Amino acid sequence: MKVLLIDPPDLFLQGQGLTRQVQPLGLAYVGAWLREKGHEVRFLLPDTRAYTGDDPWGELRRAIEAEAPDVVGLTAVTAMMPSARRVAREVKALNPEIVTVLGGTHASSNPAQALRAAPGLDYVIRGEGELTMEELLERLERPGGVEPGSVAGLAWRDEGGEVQVNAPRPSIQDLDALPMPMRDGLVWPEDVQPGFYQAMVTLRGCPYRCIYCAVPSSNDRLTRYRSPENVVDEIALLRERYAIPYLFFHDSVFTLHRGRTEAICRLMLERGLVVPFACQTRTDRVDEALLDLLKEAGCHQIFFGIESGDVRSLKRIRKKMTLESIRAAVGQVKARGIRCTGFFMVGFPWEDEALMRQTSDFACDLELDAVSLFSATPLPGTELWEMAGGAEMPDSVDFTTPQVNLTGLEPEAYATLFAEIKAQVDAYNQSQMMRRLSEMTFDPAERLAAKRSWLDG
Known part of the structure; x- marks a missing residue:
């Protein structure tokens, strides 16, 4: 067909x-x-x-x-x-x-x-x-x-x-049996320039149960992995066929299985495929030895899902981390010259103004290279969705608005507060961008890559 x-x-x-x-x-x-x-x-x-x-x-x-x-x-x-x-x-x-x-x-x-x-x-x-x-x-x-x-x-x-x-279909267990993703029509010659990246996934599923995340509701709890050899074969294909300058491992937690992550990095080194790459992970899934290996294999940026600056909120959203461990992980990443971006959310049902400002203050105090701030949004299938009314919410809910209000504040008060917090974060990001640009050379390609990277988050 x-x-x-x-x-x-x-x-x-x-x-x-x-x-x-x-x-x-x-x-x-x-x-x-x-x-x-x-x-x-x-x-x-x-x-x-x-x-x-x-x-x-x-x-x-x-x-x-x-x-x-x-x-x-x-x-x-x-x-x-x-x-x-x-x-x-x-x-x-x-x-x-x-x-x-x-x-x-x-x-x-x-x-x-x-x-x-x-x-x-x-x-x-x-x-x-x-x-x-x-x-x-x-x-x-x-x-x-x-x-x-x-x-x-x-x-x-x-x-x-x-x-x-109908009843769900069992998940595919052998991810290596799948063909490489179809990329003709996804990658065009004019796209391959400084700042362009190509995304990859190396696993499916997630064992964590964060209350705001829809990934567990769309997969079974069993995480399935591509083999290191299969992953690096795709990297080789992308370099040979498209001359891709950057990679982004789009897994929710790229370093979830430490041994497999190490094997991927070592294979990249052995096969001469040290490609600049970025990845997403958790602060409790990295350490100094692993970060050294990631850096050697080409890692230039790590995105951490940190979410909150309040330890009680971290427990409630099932992020079992401490503020001290978050600070330590960010410091270890920065010490290796790896760019570090943190994702944060405010506006959970139990939060008041003080807790939300605590999160934005914590985010701006971590010395991250960039901060991404979002308003907590109840996605279907998540525990946060159930807290917000679940099936009783109408089919026509428009989730394109960034300011869904789950708090006890009046809607206008929450909108004003979120705008103030977002302005604080935007000012921080602007200062970090200017600092980074001032430290760079005057090479136009390098500056273009940096600007596109910042626009991408």
């Missing part, structure tokens, strides 16, 4: 002439799997290819019409659902016979809600998409009909229009 995989456009970029670098790796893995099974697969990535002019939706419609697909596959996190729903509507307006399918973390966390809220969608996939999408396409090609009720991991509508959610 002819399959068109679309990463919905970011509504915040519409009409601003901006693009984004984030690659939809979930779609890339599904695309590679389906192509291996004999299907014709192409990507449509509006935000990376300039569908950001005066008529972005018109451009998108014309591109879909030109492709004339049998099936359109979409992915979306919660904040992108309004855009995904619109893409599905546009597809159906062009041709009602095109089958529309949604996957991703939002769909996996609450498949029934995702399908009910999007009349333009035919199916929703919960969990990993490779095997479920393969089976769905095989059913669509059958002359006798789909019979969706027996497809594990699928949500669908019965003849009466009622949403049905």
